[in-house]
Every structure is written in structure tokens, then in C-alpha cells.
Amino acid sequence: xxxxxxxxxxxxxxCSLNSDPVDNAPHEVLGEExxxxxxxxxxxxxxxxxxxxxxxxxxxxARWYWDKLLRDGFVLLALAAAVTLLSRRRGS
Amino acid sequence: xxGVLVFSVMTLRMLFRxxxxxxxxxxxxxxxxxxxxxxxxxxxxxxRFILDFGLxxxxxxxxxxxxxxxxxxxxQDREQRTVMPLVAxxxxxxxxxxxxxxxxxxxxxxxxLVSCAGLVVILLIRGIRVPGDILPAxxxxxxxxxxxxxxxxxxxxxxSPPLNWPLTTILFVLSQMxxxxxxxxxxxxxxxxxxxxxxxxxxxxxHIKDPLAHGFDVAPQFFALxxxxxxxxxxxxLSLALAVFRGRDLK
Numbered sequence: 001x002x003x004x005x006x007x008x009x010x011x012x013x014x015c016s017l018n019s020d021p022v023d024n025a026p027h028e029v030l031g032e033e034x035x036x037x038x039x040x041x042x043x044x045x046x047x048x049x050x051x052x053x054x055x056x057x058x059x060x061x062a063r064w065y066w067d068k069l070l071r072d073g074f075v076l077l078a079l080a081a082a083v084t085l086l087s088r089r090r091g092s
Numbered sequence: 093x094x095g096v097l098v099f100s101v102m103t104l105r106m107l108f109r110x111x112x113x114x115x116x117x118x119x120x121x122x123x124x125x126x127x128x129x130x131x132x133x134x135x136x137x138x139x140r141f142i143l144d145f146g147l148x149x150x151x152x153x154x155x156x157x158x159x160x161x162x163x164x165x166x167x168q169d170r171e172q173r174t175v176m177p178l179v180a181x182x183x184x185x186x187x188x189x190x191x192x193x194x195x196x197x198x199x200x201x202x203x204x205l206v207s208c209a210g211l212v213v214i215l216l217i218r219g220i221r222v223p224g225d226i227l228p229a230x231x232x233x234x235x236x237x238x239x240x241x242x243x244x245x246x247x248x249x250x251x252s253p254p255l256n257w258p259l260t261t262i263l264f265v266l267s268q269m270x271x272x273x274x275x276x277x278x279x280x281x282x283x284x285x286x287x288x289x290x291x292x293x294x295x296x297x298x299h300i301k302d303p304l305a306h307g308f309d310v311a312p313q314f315f316a317l318x319x320x321x322x323x324x325x326x327x328x329x330l331s332l333a334l335a336v337f338r339g340r341d342l343k
Binding site: 055058059060061063066069070072073074076077079080081083084086087088090 | 186294296297299300302303306308310311313314317318320321323324325327328330331332334335338339
């Protein structure tokens with residue numbers, strides 16, 4: 001039973017590893033900002049421009065991040081089930 | 093399961109009779125109205141401003157609603173000694189927790205839906221185009237609200253309400269930060285900060301106001317994934333809350 005907090009900690013860390021979308025971003029996205037200079041800041045809505053790396057590496061735009069999101073969801077569900085069952089056994 | 097539903101409806105009625113959710117809802121609607129009064133250089137800029145700050149205000153409303161609805165529920169039940177007879181005969185502890193959570197979640201979801209509807213009405217009155225993704229964005233904010241609600245329940249089983257408020261607010265703020273921003277809080281010890289960030293949820297997944305305000309289309313798959321992630325984290329926080337609750341001596 002003492003292993004429960006440890007298990008939670010390890011799995012929670014596991015489901016968050018490499019969790020920065022910027023670290024995992026493909027080169028095209030990160031290179032985008034270098035192709036434009038400061039004179040191109042004015043842009044139409046829906047078009048990328050300079051200094052926009054933060055914007056285009058947000059989870060909603062980071063398609064390379066979505067698989068991890070799905071995996072994290074399943075890990076969290078498994079954790080929830082494990083914690084519920086173990087706490088029930090401890091309570092009985 | 094019938095017991096859970098009956099108890100959640102009882103919780104729903106009890107919370108609707110309180111002034112707290114009504115006060116918070118009126119506060120959020122007034123804030124939205126005030127945001128719409130801020131002058132801007134053009135209609136386009138004003139639309140962005142209203143959407144950006146409006147959705148941010150509703151997100152903050154979700155946090156305040158979670159705290160206002162749930163921080164006092166268990167401590168009050170314990171103080172008034174109603175929790176003992178409840179979990180002794182008609183309900184088990186998980187049924188108590190789930191009933192309370194579902195009741196509060198329904199009240200919170202209703203208030204957030206009304207807030208988002210209020211934002212749409214303000215945009216329409218101002219003659220600003222309403223983004224097509226406003227409905228899925230609302231569902232995402234509701235999902236974030238439920239995650240916060242589960243967090244408040246978790247803290248409420250071992251802290252007092254005055255401590256619950258800052259703890260949940262700190263978790264809300266820190267979990268909104270990206271890994272880089274979080275490491276930036278203490279740049280001298282990046283490994284420690286990265287390690288700490290691993291333990292926090294990724295609430296930046298719920299950031300949806302930026303693409304909406306700037307006219308970007310968000311893929312429906314992302315909405316589905318983000319809502320799924322929010323619901324899974326809610327289930328996880330509830331399981332932790334249940335583990336703490338099961339270990340508590342209620343005498």
C-alpha cells in the first residue's frame with residue numbers, strides 16, 4: 001500500500017514526459033519565424049508572421065502534440081482506476 | 093447509481109438556493125458588459141478584444157465558480173454533522189463524492205453556458221462576427237471548469253476553505269504555464285523546475301481564446317482531444333479525492 005503514492009508519481013511523470021510542444025516541434029514550424037524580418041509584422045488574420053512561434057506552438061496548433069494528449073488521457077484513466085481500487089482495498 | 097443521481101439532484105437544488113452561484117454569474121456577466129464598453133480603434137480590433145478578454149473572464153469565472161460551489165460543501169457537511177448519517181446508511185463514500193460533484197458540475201456548467209451565451213449576445217449587439225468555434229470552445233471551458241471543481245473537492249477533504257482558495261488558484265495559474273514559462277520562473281535550476289512541472293496538469297490545453305480572437309479555425313479533433321483530456325484529469329482528481337476521503341475519520 002505504501003507503493004501507491006510512488007506508483008502515482010511515476011505514472012504521472014511518465015504521462016508528462018517531453019511535454020513541451022516547442023521541444024517537440026518540427027523544424028518547419030520553428031524555422032518559420034526566421035524567414036521573415038520585422039518589417040513583415042503587419043499581416044492578415046490567419047497568416048503567420050515573425051515572432052509567432054509561441055502562437056503556433058500552442059496545443060491547439062501543435063498537431064505533433066495531439067498523440068501525447070490522447071496517450072495522457074488514457075494514462076490518467078488507468079491511474080484513476082488504480083487509485084480508486086487500491087483506496088477501496090485499503091478502506092475495507 | 094440511483095442513489096448518486098438522487099443525491100446529485102439534492103445538491104443541485106441546494107446550490108441553486110444559495111446566493112453564491114447567482115452572485116458569481118451576475119459578476120461574470122457584468123464583467124463581460126464592461127469589457128464590451130472599452131473603446132477600440134476599429135470594429136475588428138474591438139471584436140478581438142471582446143473575444144479575448146471575454147473568454148478569459150469566463151475562464152476565471154469557471155475558477156471562481158468551482159471554488160464558490162465546492163470549497164465549503166464537505167467542510168459544511170462535516171461541521172453540521174450531516175455527512176456521518178449520509179455515509180453511514182444510504183450512501184457509500186464514493187456515492188457521496190460523486191453526488192456532490194455531479195450536482196455542483198451541473199450548476200457550474202449551466203452558469204458557464206449562460207456566460208458564453210451572454211458573450212455571443214454582446215458580440216451580436218456590437219455587430220461583430222461570432223466565431224463558428226464558440227460552441228466547442230464553451231464545451232472546452234466547461235471541461236476545464238469540471239477539472240477545477242474536482243481539484244477543489246480534492247483539497248476540500250484535507251484543507252479548510254480559506255486554504256483551498258489559494259491552493260487551487262496557485263495550481264490554476266501554474267498549470268496554465270508552458271514548460272518553458274515554468275522553467276523561466278527559476279532559470280538557475282532548470283532541471284528542478286522541469287521535474288516539478290511534470291507533476292502539474294497541462295491546462296494550457298484549454299487555451300482557446302487566442303485562435304478564436306485572431307480568426308483561426310481550430311480542428312474539431314483538437315476540441316475532442318482536449319475535452320477528453322480534461323475529463324480524464326477530472327476522473328483522476330476525483331479518484332485522489334476519494335482516496336483521501338476514504339482515509340478520513342469523520343468523527
